[in-house]
Amino acid sequence: MSTSKVPSGILGFPVTPFTQRGKVDVHALEANVEFLVRSGLSAVFVCCGSGEFQSLSLEECMDIIDTAVGATKGRVPVYVGVGGNLSMALRQLHAAEAAGVDGCLIFPPYLIHGEQEGLYEYVKTIASSSDLNTIIYQRDSAIFTVETVQRLAEIPQVVGLKDGHGNMELNIELVQTLGDRLAWCNGMPFAEVTMPAYAAVGFRTYSSAISNYIPHISRMFFTALENQDREQLHALYQVALMPINQIRKLRKGYAVSLIKAGMEIMGLPTGSMVRPPLVPVEPAHYHMLERVLESVLQAFPVP
Template identity: 40%
Template sequence: MVTRTPLTGAAARLRDGMAQGVLSFPLTSFHADGSLDLDGFRSYLGGQLETNPGAVFPACGTGEFSALDDEEYGQVVAAAVEVTAGRVPVVAGTGYGYAQALRFARIAEQAGADALLVLPHYLNKVPQDGLVEQLRRIADGTRLPLIAYQRDHVTYDAETVRRIAAIPGVIGLKDGHSDLDRLQRSTLAAPDGFLFFNGAPTAELQARAYATVGIPAYSSAVHAFAPEIANAFFQALSAGDDSRVDKLLADFYVPFVELRDRRPGYAVSLVKAAARLRGRPVGPVRAPLTDPTPADLADLDTLLTTGLNLVGATR
């Protein structure tokens, strides 16, 4: 068992970041042949930071965590730490079973990450006791604070949220299910200071609903390719400008979700394609993801222009 550093600093910085802006989940850059492009990633992430995200989450779902080997993972996290230079917290992804999760956790520690997002474990549906034990074992083996992530086959009930919040080192929960009844029970069961944020695939669509159960913070896939749109939405939502929020939802976000839902995997590959359309050095996705079809790419191009025009931005 390791001796942990105090968690108050990491949790406080994340809480402050969640209040000031959307959470950035940067794409991982690859060359055309599929090899890792670290220079492209540094350049891309530098542009992301200029738009003032609340925190940076490298090598997570949008960053194709599952497609990276150990060495690549360490390089991506280290590059994120280097580029952010302490300006915002860096929360690296980790996952699979607890043994593999700990291997990645130790790499992230060495790279200088501030915290870890624990992605859903591999394959198996498990009981609530198993979810608690998984987090407990990871927390016991790392100095970094953990944020649990529930989506797909992982769902924490309210009592389980209370139990994981009692584990030293577990500081928050990212939600990808959008079950507001369950979330309200969870927020009431958790102690003061436990962090929650909306991690739905296109979180802006549910952002107002999450706020009604006390979860205003959210991650934004759109920020990965159009931070101008993501920030305009965040500002309108924060200001209570419902007409502006509705306009952005109706003319950009809803059509984007409809396009995203055309094929499995578009939650990442469509985002990466949009970044490429704007000249960002992110490259293609890695298998088993596939890049958008020519027809879908043309529709994405049109929608991207519409969204940028809505917020007075250019290509």
């Protein structure tokens, strides 16, 4: 297990670009991963929510993993999303480990809301099946009690917890109980919006959707947060974060498709195609995002 590879800071979750025929566009993915690495993100997480984890075949996942590992060239760690179907998760995990990834993010089990003992066994089975660093993903059908996380923390491969649930009382209890044993990551939708609250309880890293197309805003935000620069934070919220978040909330699935729209507007090679049940950004909303990004770049030019 490579404990030195535990990610910190701003985490990159690249989308999966598709060609017009609906195939994975590995060339566009390679360019996008390179963009994230050059922008200073701390790690790259592929085949996750932003990457349309739910619609990828094992073969497609392996093409994506191989592309990401090749593009990063060891400059930042590469993590892969696994989960849902347990047997498929294990197949993907072992193939990803052989391909040279640094760790995995365990997604909730598909559809089932299990008891704590079942959730424990689910994560334990995946985490203990390889030597990879493992991050627990708390959201939807996988909400862990403090006691369950304590048990999971006894597994050496488990190095972190990503929270996409938003129960701050539970988060405080987790951090106060386990301290630095785990790395704590804010995985809420549009994590910049809630990051000040998460930082206050001990979370030091977050997954950033907008870093796919305006990573300099993510960096400015994170720096202002660390420096407690309230004036800068307010300006970023007013000009960038809240306007983009308002568009994101207009349709279900925009958490993914709006990223692709933003990348397209910024001239990055991804295209707007998403796989069902996701839908592309509607033209009116696309133009709204164009206007917001124009204002963002006027107020905060790319350095």
